Amino acid sequence: MQENLLLTPGPTPIPGRVNQRMAGGMIGHRSGAFKKLMESVQGRIKPLFGTDQNVAVLSSSGTSSLETAMVNLVKDSEDIVIISSGAFGERFKSIAKTYPFNVHVFEVPWGEAADVESFKSFLNGIENVKVVFSQACETSTAVVHPLQALGDIVKDYHSSTLFVVDGVSIVGGMKFDMQSSKIDALITGSQKALMLPPGLAFVAMNDAARLKAKENPLSRFYLDINKYFDALEDGSTPFTPAVSLIQGLDEVLEMFEAEGYEKVYARHVLMRDMLRAGLKALDLELLVEDQYASPTVTAFKSSTEELSTIKTSLENNYNITIAGGQKHLKGKILRIGHMGYMFPNDMLTVLAALEHIITKSRGKNYNGKALSAAQEVYYNEL
Ligand SMILES: Cc1ncc(COP(=O)(O)O)c(C=O)c1O
CATH class of the missing domain: 3.40.640.10 (Type I PLP-dependent aspartate aminotransferase-like (Major domain))
Structure with missing residues (x-):
């Protein structure tokens, strides 16, 4: 499992x-x-x-x-x-x-x-x-x-x-x-x-x-x-x-x-930037402007129906848990956490799953799109 x-x-x-x-x-x-x-x-x-x-x-x-x-x-x-x-x-x-x-x-x-x-x-x-x-x-x-x-x-x-x-x-x-x-x-x-x-x-x-x-x-x-x-x-x-x-x-x-405090902070920024690049490539609208985007959590918008499909499918088919919106943002956004014991490869994993889910739900081929956008950010940093 x-x-x-x-x-x-x-x-x-x-x-x-x-x-x-x-x-x-x-x-x-x-x-x-x-x-x-x-x-x-x-x-x-x-x-x-x-x-x-x-x-x-x-x-x-x-x-x-x-x-x-x-x-x-x-x-x-x-x-x-x-x-x-x-x-x-x-x-x-x-x-x-x-x-x-x-x-x-x-x-x-x-x-x-x-x-x-x-x-x-x-x-x-x-x-x-x-x-x-x-x-x-x-x-x-x-x-x-x-x-x-x-x-x-x-x-x-x-x-x-x-x-x-x-x-x-x-x-x-x-x-x-x-x-x-x-x-x-x-x-x-x-x-x-x-x-x-x-x-x-x-x-x-x-x-x-x-x-x-x-x-x-x-x-x-x-x-x-x-x-x-x-x-x-x-x-x-x-x-x-x-x-x-x-x-x-x-x-x-x-x-x-051991990792180094500055390296930990840089890893968080990298995860944010990878995720934002990938989500944009999937035509998912980000809730927050780049300037104020958190290095620890990212929110994106879509229709309530698509958000529900994404969250459920991530959970049931990929064993990936992300969070919904709170209060009046419930049903309007999903949030992906990228803080603590999380790594750039985890961003690639969730983006790969999202590509597949969205390709199926929209009937349009997104396979490879989010990954290459995120990898470009990632490999520029290596
Ligand atoms: C910014 C912020 N403040 C306060 C809290 C409340 O913390 P707790 O749920 O541990 O009481 C949270 C929890 O998500 C939070 O994100």
């Missing part, structure tokens, strides 16, 4: 050596062995966030990192801005509405990136905004926002306004530098470009964010980030962590080091 090729934007395939490491046996979370493990993880995870500070590790899904950023960095009645361009911008909105914050939403049409000039006027039209929240990659639309420009606008607005970035579907697949992009908090989850099962959430904060979290009297318990940073001083966690996942994380970080 051919193994399933999981090309979804999370969860993603787990490398065999990571699975083996996770099965290597439990250790006590208050033991010297765990402290050593956490120190090893902390020593190597920082480059992924582009920070020189410790990165807090929570045992919960990615959404908990979004909520953690909100409940620690926003005080009662403060004004915040959420850049919302898809399902995960909506997630930020839903979380914010649970708390006593004054929420202003900068709505971006789904499939587009935040327009820098419009965002600037929106922000400048509101007084006293304390925190701005944005996705780095809006997974539901496969868009990457211009973070550098957004960070500059936030800090020009007020140097103390914090910029919080949800990197759940892209940390590990694209280079981050919190300081140069003026990001005060960067958060992610384990099940995407970090090649791990779901269950860990990560929160990186700079000094300004840490200070605000320390002074914030808003009620919170499990998500009080101060507890996590305090415990990290001693290589520990405040509550029983998902030890096996952290063991797996240590292995993942070893793999990042």
Whole structure:
């Protein structure tokens, strides 16, 4: 039986050596062995966030990192801005509405990136905004926002306004530098470009964010980030962590080091470019302009009927899983994940299957078209 090729934007395939490491046996979370493990993880995870500070590790899904950023960095009645361009911008909105914050939403049409000039006027039209929240990659639309420009606008607005970035579907697949992009908090989850099962959430904060979290009297318990940073001083966690996942994380970080961080990011860009070239050759319309296309996920459009044929046939005849659209993009797009333990050859595999499916469904011969377009991109890089 051919193994399933999981090309979804999370969860993603787990490398065999990571699975083996996770099965290597439990250790006590208050033991010297765990402290050593956490120190090893902390020593190597920082480059992924582009920070020189410790990165807090929570045992919960990615959404908990979004909520953690909100409940620690926003005080009662403060004004915040959420850049919302898809399902995960909506997630930020839903979380914010649970708390006593004054929420202003900068709505971006789904499939587009935040327009820098419009965002600037929106922000400048509101007084006293304390925190701005944005996705780095809006997974539901496969868009990457211009973070550098957004960070500059936030800090020009007020140097103390914090910029919080949800990197759940892209940390590990694209280079981050919190300081140069003026990001005060960067958060992610384990099940995407970090090649791990779901269950860990990560929160990186700079000094300004840490200070605000320390002074914030808003009620919170499990998500009080101060507890996590305090415990990290001693290589520990405040509550029983998902030890096996952290063991797996240590292995993942070893793999990042062995491949080279820059090479990992370049592999993601290559997969994106191959896939986009191949999809275009199949006359499938891409949802996102080249400039804002994510290196970790790609969305394409077609008729609801053709999308359904593609998804079902990939699953049933080729054992390849891709993802559908979310919310109002359901039935309008399909998304192919290319993050974490995925490789250029996987792009060739899915494109070969797509050629065959589309040739059959349209009665027009596409065989070889997507592959040669993608191979041209690939072999130019070798
Ligand atoms: C950008 C983004 N933010 C937040 C989340 C939520 O993460 P989780 O489903 O792990 O709670 C996801 C999950 O797909 C995501 O892609």
